[in-house]
Amino acid sequence: MLKKSLLILLLSFLMSAQAQVNAELNTANIYTNVEKSVYQIRVINKQTGKKSSIGSGFVVTKENILATNYHVVSEYINDPDVFSLEFLSTTGATGPLELVDFDIVHDLAVVKAKQPMGVPLRISYLPEKGASLYSLGNPMDLGFTIVKGTNNGILTKDEDGNILFSGSLNPGMSGGPTLDETGNIIGINVATSGNDISFLVPAEYLTVVLDRLKESSFEAVSDRFAHSSGQLLANSQKIVNKMLNNKWSGTKIGSFVVPAEVDKSIRCWDASRTPKKDDLFRTYFTRCSNEDNIFISSRLNVGSINYEYMWLETEKLSPTRFYRRYEKVNSSVIGGHAGKRDVTNFSCHTDFTKIGEHDFKTSVCRRDYLKYTGLSDMLFTTAMVGQKDKGFLFNLDLTGTDPKAALALFQSMLEKFKWQN
Amino acid sequence: MAKLILETIQRGVHHYHKVDSFPVTIGRAFDNDVILQDVTISPHHVVIDQEGDDLYIQNLSTENGTKLRKKPMGDERVNIEAPCSFQMSGVKARLLPIDMPVESTHVKDCSGFFCIFSNPLWAIGLLLATIAMFFYERYVTTPVPKEIFFYLNTVLPSIWIILGITVVISGISRISTHRWEIIPAISIAALIFLLPQLFEYIGHYAAYLLTEDSVGLWLKYAAKFIVIPALIAVFIVKTIHAKWLPAAGIAALVYSPFLAYQVLILVDELSLKSGFSEVPSYSQTLLPSDTRLNATISLDQFIKEADKEITKDVEQMLSAAKKKEQES
Numbered sequence: 001m002l003k004k005s006l007l008i009l010l011l012s013f014l015m016s017a018q019a020q021v022n023a024e025l026n027t028a029n030i031y032t033n034v035e036k037s038v039y040q041i042r043v044i045n046k047q048t049g050k051k052s053s054i055g056s057g058f059v060v061t062k063e064n065i066l067a068t069n070y071h072v073v074s075e076y077i078n079d080p081d082v083f084s085l086e087f088l089s090t091t092g093a094t095g096p097l098e099l100v101d102f103d104i105v106h107d108l109a110v111v112k113a114k115q116p117m118g119v120p121l122r123i124s125y126l127p128e129k130g131a132s133l134y135s136l137g138n139p140m141d142l143g144f145t146i147v148k149g150t151n152n153g154i155l156t157k158d159e160d161g162n163i164l165f166s167g168s169l170n171p172g173m174s175g176g177p178t179l180d181e182t183g184n185i186i187g188i189n190v191a192t193s194g195n196d197i198s199f200l201v202p203a204e205y206l207t208v209v210l211d212r213l214k215e216s217s218f219e220a221v222s223d224r225f226a227h228s229s230g231q232l233l234a235n236s237q238k239i240v241n242k243m244l245n246n247k248w249s250g251t252k253i254g255s256f257v258v259p260a261e262v263d264k265s266i267r268c269w270d271a272s273r274t275p276k277k278d279d280l281f282r283t284y285f286t287r288c289s290n291e292d293n294i295f296i297s298s299r300l301n302v303g304s305i306n307y308e309y310m311w312l313e314t315e316k317l318s319p320t321r322f323y324r325r326y327e328k329v330n331s332s333v334i335g336g337h338a339g340k341r342d343v344t345n346f347s348c349h350t351d352f353t354k355i356g357e358h359d360f361k362t363s364v365c366r367r368d369y370l371k372y373t374g375l376s377d378m379l380f381t382t383a384m385v386g387q388k389d390k391g392f393l394f395n396l397d398l399t400g401t402d403p404k405a406a407l408a409l410f411q412s413m414l415e416k417f418k419w420q421n
Numbered sequence: 422m423a424k425l426i427l428e429t430i431q432r433g434v435h436h437y438h439k440v441d442s443f444p445v446t447i448g449r450a451f452d453n454d455v456i457l458q459d460v461t462i463s464p465h466h467v468v469i470d471q472e473g474d475d476l477y478i479q480n481l482s483t484e485n486g487t488k489l490r491k492k493p494m495g496d497e498r499v500n501i502e503a504p505c506s507f508q509m510s511g512v513k514a515r516l517l518p519i520d521m522p523v524e525s526t527h528v529k530d531c532s533g534f535f536c537i538f539s540n541p542l543w544a545i546g547l548l549l550a551t552i553a554m555f556f557y558e559r560y561v562t563t564p565v566p567k568e569i570f571f572y573l574n575t576v577l578p579s580i581w582i583i584l585g586i587t588v589v590i591s592g593i594s595r596i597s598t599h600r601w602e603i604i605p606a607i608s609i610a611a612l613i614f615l616l617p618q619l620f621e622y623i624g625h626y627a628a629y630l631l632t633e634d635s636v637g638l639w640l641k642y643a644a645k646f647i648v649i650p651a652l653i654a655v656f657i658v659k660t661i662h663a664k665w666l667p668a669a670g671i672a673a674l675v676y677s678p679f680l681a682y683q684v685l686i687l688v689d690e691l692s693l694k695s696g697f698s699e700v701p702s703y704s705q706t707l708l709p710s711d712t713r714l715n716a717t718i719s720l721d722q723f724i725k726e727a728d729k730e731i732t733k734d735v736e737q738m739l740s741a742a743k744k745k746e747q748e749s
Contacts, residue, residue, distance in 0.1 A: 278566050317564055319709035325564040327707040333700055340697030344742060347734035348703035349727035350632055352717045359717045361632075364727040365701035368735045370742055376735070379701050386711040403732070411724050 030134050030183050031146040034058070037118040040088040040138040041068045041097070041111070041175055043075045052083060056137035056176030056189065060123070061210045063116035065218065068175030069190055069201075070102045070109045071295045077102065077109070077224055078297050085111060090144045100220045101213050104228045105235045105294055105303075106205040107190050109175075110213060112220070121177055123203045124184030126163060129153045132181055133165060135189055135198075137173025147173075151186075154202065156264065162199040163187045169198035229372040232294065232302060233402050236375075239263075239290075239305070240398075240405035244412055253284050254311025256356060256392055257418040262409075265290045266305070281314035281322060294400065299337045302375070302400020306335070307413070312391040319388040326391040332381040334397045343367045343377060352385070356417035359386045364410070366403055378406035382414065425476075425503055426521075427469075430513040431459055440516075443471040447509065448481070461485050461510035469516065476501050476516070485510035537612075538605040538659045547611035548583065554618055555579045579614070586610040590656075598661055605660040612652055620644035629708040632715045637706070645683045650676045 037059040042051040055072025059065065066087070076083040077099060085097035095113060102109040127133075128151070135147045149167020165178060169192040178187040178200050187200030213219075221227045243262045251260035251268075261268055268288035275282060287308040293301035310329060314322045348365040355362075362382040369375040377399045384392040396413065398406045425440040427447075438455050447455040450464035457466070463482035470477045478501050480487040480494035487494045488508040489501070505516045537543040555576040563571075590606035621644070624637030654672035657663050663671070673680075694702075718726075 280564055280566060318561075321561045321564055323707055323709045324561050327705065330705050330707055338699070344735055344738040345698055346701035346703075347731040347738065348701050349730045350704040351723050351726065352632070352713065352715050353720050353723045354717050355720060359711070361704070361707065362720075362723060363701075363703040364724075364731060365703055366731045366735055367701075368739055370739070381703070383707060385707060388709050391707075403728075407724055407728055411720060414720055 026181060027134060027146060027148055030179060030181075031136070033183050034121060034136065034177070034179065035090050035144065037121050038090065038136045038144060038176060039066060039117065040141070040144075040172075041066070041072050042086045042088060043073060044084045044086050046082060046084055051086075054138065054141055054172050055174040056172065057087070057111065058136070058175075058177040058185070059118045059120045060110075060185070060206065061120050061214075062218070063118065063120060064113045065100070065120070065210075065213075066097065066111050066113065066117060067177075067188060067206055067210075068109050068111065069188065070104050070107045071190075072175045073099065073102075073109045073111065074295065074297050080224075087113060087117070088138075089117075098220060099224075100218055101209055102221070102224075102227070103205060103209050104231050104296065106201050107295060108188065108201060108206055108209055110206075110209055112218065121179070122184045123207055124180060124182070124186055126154070126186045126202060127151055127180050133167065133178050133186065133200075134181075135165065135167055135169060135173065135176060135178040135200075137169070137176030137189055139170035139172045141172055145173075149196070149198070155199075161202060162190065163202055165198040165200045166196050167198055168192070168196050225371045226373065228296070229369075229374055232372060232400050233374050235294070236303070236398075236401040237405050239265075239303075240401065240409050243409060248416060250416070250418070251286070252420065253286055253309045254313060254390070254392055255419055255421055256309075256311070257416075257420050258309055258394070259413050259416045261288065262413070263290070265292065267291055271308075280316040281312060281325060284311040285309070296372075296400075299339070300342055301336060302377075304335060304397075304399045305401075306398075307394070307396040310391075310393040312393075314389050317389075322389060322391070326383070330381070330383050330393060332379060332395040332397070334377055334379050334399065336377070336399055338367075338369075338377065338399075341370070343369055346377075346379070353382070353414075355382065355384075355414050356419045358384055358419060361385050362414075364407070369400070372400070374402065375400050376403040376406070377401070378403055378410075380406075380410045424519045426517045426519055427455060428515040428517060429455070429457060431457070431511075439519075440469070443469065445469045447514075457509070457512055459510070459512050462512060463510075466509050467507075470498070476503065476505075478505075478507065478516075482509070536659070537608050538656060541604050544604045544607040544611070547608050547615060551583060551611040551615045552576065552580055554615060558618070583610045583614060586613065594660065602660050605656060609652060609656045613649055616648050616652065617641070617644040620648065625706060626708065626712070628704065628706040630713055632704050632713060634702075634704045634706055642687065646680070646687075650680070 039057050041055045041057040043053045044050065045052045052075055053072065055068055057066040057068035060067045073085060076085050085099065086094055087097055088094050095115065097111040097113055100110045100112045131151045133149050133151050135149060136144065138144050147167050147169065149165050152164035152166050154161050155164055169189050173189045176189045177185045178189060180186050185203045187203055188206060190199050190201045192198040246263055248259040248262050250257040266288050268286055271285045271287045273283050285308065288306065290305040292303055294303035295301055312326055344367050346365040346367045348363055350361065350363040353360050353362045360382045365379040367377050378397065378401055380396040382394050384390070396410055427438040427440050427445070429436045445455060445468065446453045446465060447457060447467045448465040449457060449462045453465065463484050466482045467487055468479050468481060477498040478489065479498045480496060489499060501516070503516045503518045504521060507514055537547065556572055559572050559575050587606045587610040590609060591601045591603050594600055594602035594606065620640045624640035627640065628634045628637040650672045653675055654668045657668035657671055658665060
């Protein structure tokens with residue numbers, strides 16, 4: 001019996017050691033197989049000839065076509081007169097690249113080289129959760145590396161539906177391929193939160209771009225800003241329409257029942273002030289956000305949807321004192337770093353409206369993007385009036401959105417307000 | 422020969438000497454007819470004499486000399502006629518006929534209860550009202566329970582500033598009119614704080630009434646640029662009994678350092694308004710009384726009106742930006 005047990009133990013040890021050797025061989029094989037199809041993508045300042053930003057890319061669909069992230073080549077896309085694109089191979093060879101197409105929403109870009117760049121990698125479906133994945137790239141400009149990690153599936157709360165990759169991606173690996181155990185692409189490296197929490201763009205979005213390119217015989221996009229605007233506008237309309245079609249659950253804030261999370265991409269947090277014993281007024285504050293941004297350039301992000309509810313009430317403050325406090329918090333601003341080169345000034349309209357059987361002072365503000373035609377930042381704010389000891393504020397802002405869709409969302413949300421004592 | 426008056430002006434102070442007999446000697450020495458205690462005056466500086474109907478002036482000073490009609494005099498006698506101005510070193514002088522008419526009396530045109538610059542009750546009332554305003558402002562903007570010492574602590578510096586301004590205004594009155602004028606000084610010091618705050622209250626109320634916050638802003642500017650200088654001018658007219666035009670000039674001069682500072686702020690604010698701003702500008706005022714001219718409209722109507730107005734506005738801004746880009 002003892003002999004038999006020892007034999008089983010020895011066999012299992014040998015099998016485990018063999019499996020480890022196989023895994024190491026797999027990782028090494030995968031790297032060897034695809035190494036010649038993976039490149040560093042560099043954005044070069046034409047004036048200085050030095051690289052301004054770096055990322056990774058890989059050959060896909062055709063020998064001279066490479067895929068990478070939009071954010072890797074965004075400087076070049078937004079300012080082609082100042083910057084140029086270049087590749088660096090694992091052997092140290094360099095050469096120019098041209099932009100062909102991009103998907104700004106899913107952070108993808110397709111570039112073209114003048115010569116064949118290697119064997120195109122094949123796109124495949126995402127394997128089951130827990131499967132091993134291999135991510136390639138050139139982190140921190142230190143040299144080409146391969147990182148092993150685990151597939152943790154599509155993020156359902158993320159509007160982009162990115163893949164959660166439990167592996168260590170680092171700056172410079174953006175745009176590199178992530179492969180399954182057979183060496184097929186399942187995603188494109190895009191972001192990391194550190195501690196082995198990384199994100200990949202599902203390869204199916206790249207397929208959409210490549211299919212579109214095949215139809216146009218890989219003709220490069222002519223008007224990059226119009227191309228971006230169209231994609232951002234369509235995405236904004238899709239998201240807002242999805243929100244409008246959702247069945248919203250209600251949440252009670254003070255005496256109002258209001259829409260809570262209008263979509264699964266929205267997360268709400270309580271941000272109320274902790275009550276104190278001698279407080280003269282009470283505040284209930286809920287803040288909701290899609291916690292998402294679409295990268296346009298290093299100082300421009302769009303696609304955020306934020307809204308907040310604030311209820312204030314008092315039994316001890318006089319109306320004048322209470323309203324001083326209420327007025328002080330009646331201020332709303334929009335996030336982001338859009339400057340005068342990006343957007344117009346805000347135009348606002350204010351009036352008194354009937355919402356949930358009560359009077360509200362409501363304002364709508366809009367500013368448009370100068371280069372991205374049709375795209376606006378919208379800010380909505382409404383404050384209950386006519387109640388001497390109660391106040392209710394609702395602020396909603398959307399960046400880089402279709403103004404009509406945003407207005408429809410605002411109206412729909414307000415129409416759901418119900419007064420409930 | 423009619424009698425003459427010798428007017429000397431030393432450091433802004435006027436002295437008048439009756440000239441009954443000739444010759445008249447002027448200087449720092451005690452044996453002169455007119456003694457001037459000024460270090461720039463010689464012991465025997467000038468002599469004025471009369472021969473028949475003719476008047477003569479002679480410079481005796483070899484140190485700092487005398488100027489007649491802005492020209493330095495030698496040691497010769499010069500024939501003059503009253504009125505006549507001359508300058509003995511740092512002391513100005515005029516020889517005036519005794520029957521020369523003087524300026525008409527400035528009549529004090531305000532007396533009684535409604536004269537805020539002369540009635541002590543007003544001064545005390547305005548001071549108390551200002552202190553009460555400070556307390557009220559601090560109280561309404563503090564929505565948490567606080568002890569009376571908290572309010573005292575924050576209000577006392579403002580009270581010291583009022584008293585400081587009172588002392589400065591009184592000091593200026595003392596120098597210019599030889600009167601302290603404490604009561605008017607208290608009134609104006611209190612009003613300098615009270616009136617802008619009053620304008621702010623009116624502006625706030627008007628902003629909500631009209632659903633237009635810029636009304637409040639313009640009233641704030643009006644208080645800073647018109648009301649305070651006007652107040653100073655009224656103070657000068659009523660207290661020092663000056664005429665309106667010089668009073669307005671003095672008020673502008675006195676207020677000019679503050680005015681320059683306020684202009685700087687205004688220019689900053691206007692350039693921010695005319696330039697790019699990341700912050701949306703919309704009517705944020707809220708009033709517990711809910712007094713307003715705009716009636717409540719339906720949400721649907723509001724959305725339609727807002728969409729129409731802001732779309733037009735933004736399109737104008739976009740086309741202006743495009744035009745600017747083409748020009749550059």
